[in-house]
Amino acid sequence: MTQAVLVLNVGSSSIKYQLLALDDAGEGDRLATGSVDRIGEKGPGTLRHRPADASAWERTEVFASHEQALDSVLEAFRSAGPGLDAAELTAIGHRVVHGGSRFTEATVLDDDVVGTLRELNPLAPLHNPPNITGIEVARKAFPGVPQVAVFDTAFHQSLPPSAYTYAVPREWRERYSVRRYGFHGTSHAYVSRRAAAFLGQTVEETNVIVLHLGNGASVCAVEGGRSVETSMGLTPLEGLVMGTRSGDLDPAVPAYLQRVAGLDAEAVDRELNRSSGLLGLAGSNDLRDVQKAAEAGDPDARLAHEVYCHRIRKYIGAYYAVLGRVDAVVFTAGVGENDERTRVLSTQGLERLGIRVDPVRNAAAERGERAVSAPGAQVPVLVIPTDEEIEIARQTLAALA
The missing domain is CATH 3.30.420.40 (ATPase, nucleotide binding domain)
Incomplete structure (x- = not known):
């Protein structure tokens, strides 16, 4: 049985997204992929939407905000397909950059979790706010679909103490959780596994x-x-x-x-x-x-x-x-x-x-x-x-x- 998952990867100046149909082994088909670049920058950016079974859909305009860009992504699905309602989404997965010490694995989103994520904004001021924007837009658009935050920091939980510990006062470390967390964990996890397979190891x-x-x-x-x-x-x-x-x-x-x-x-x-x-x-x-x-x-x-x-x-x-x-x-x-x-x-x-x-x-x-x-x-x-x-x-x- 396949399950449809919409993934929103909202970055500091870009959005990448995919609609995937995955089987029980985590393998499957990409029903659509797309990206928006140069969000919040001078000059126009480009939204590129690529359905698997239809012609590519492209729009170039000034994307002043992540909200505007996400609205355009939803419009691309409505205009060029596949329709997200017809896809019968099982879940929506969101990349969230910083989980601090509170989130060490993928977490189902609710109001309390979103509120806690906002408290972590000072740790990732370029990324967590647009991540949360993506969550808010998606929860409003698809209120009945389960949504999950997947954290960049989770892969680095294996860092040894000698690598994650800063040489700072004990109170900073223990009371304020000052330490190395690391980011881009989903990318590093995926790429390192693919590299091993490429090497035949x-x-x-x-x-x-x-x-x-x-x-x-x-x-x-x-x-x-x-x-x-x-x-x-x-x-x-x-x-x-x-x-x-x-x-x-x-x-x-x-x-x-x-x-x-x-x-x-x-x-x-x-x-x-x-x-x-x-x-x-x-x-x-x-x-x-x-x-x-x-x-x-x-x-x-x-x-x-x-x-x-x-x-x-x-x-x-x-x-x-x-x-x-x-x-x-x-x-x-x-x-x-x-x-x-x-x-x-x-x-x-x-x-x-x-x-x-x-x-x-x-x-x-x-x-x-x-x-x-x-x-x-x-x-x-x-x-x-x-x-x-x-x-x-x-x-x-x-x-x-």
């Missing part, structure tokens, strides 16, 4: 470094199917350079800016989350725009890409040391899957570690799961498209079982 015997590179970005060291280290921390701000987030930063910077610039903690936090990263370095949070500007001779854009890739390369080396043995370095998500230049710059100089990208393989137009490393390389470099939606759908049904 069991999950339990495979060690991989997964690079999830999109507008948000994180690295995860996965040892035998378990997250043992990851770059994001208490919030999604730590780690790699991202679209609008700074990533790693001297923790004294906020106090310094308070002294010399009169900025309070809220202002610094806002700027580090919304005005930093590629946007702060080059004026755009979209790496495609940054690269176009770099090619046109913009020195700020060129530096931004170099900083972006330098940080990735540094983390690869660090996580190689954490794992001791690496069976593959895996690129995934929008940048990781599609940008050949980032894969090259992020692995340059790592040849002594057995990591070497082959220029022909890397530049090939091929898509899907593939190796882009040189033949015979000690450590394969893989591109594995992520599928957070099917991972969310599987966890959604498991929560209702």
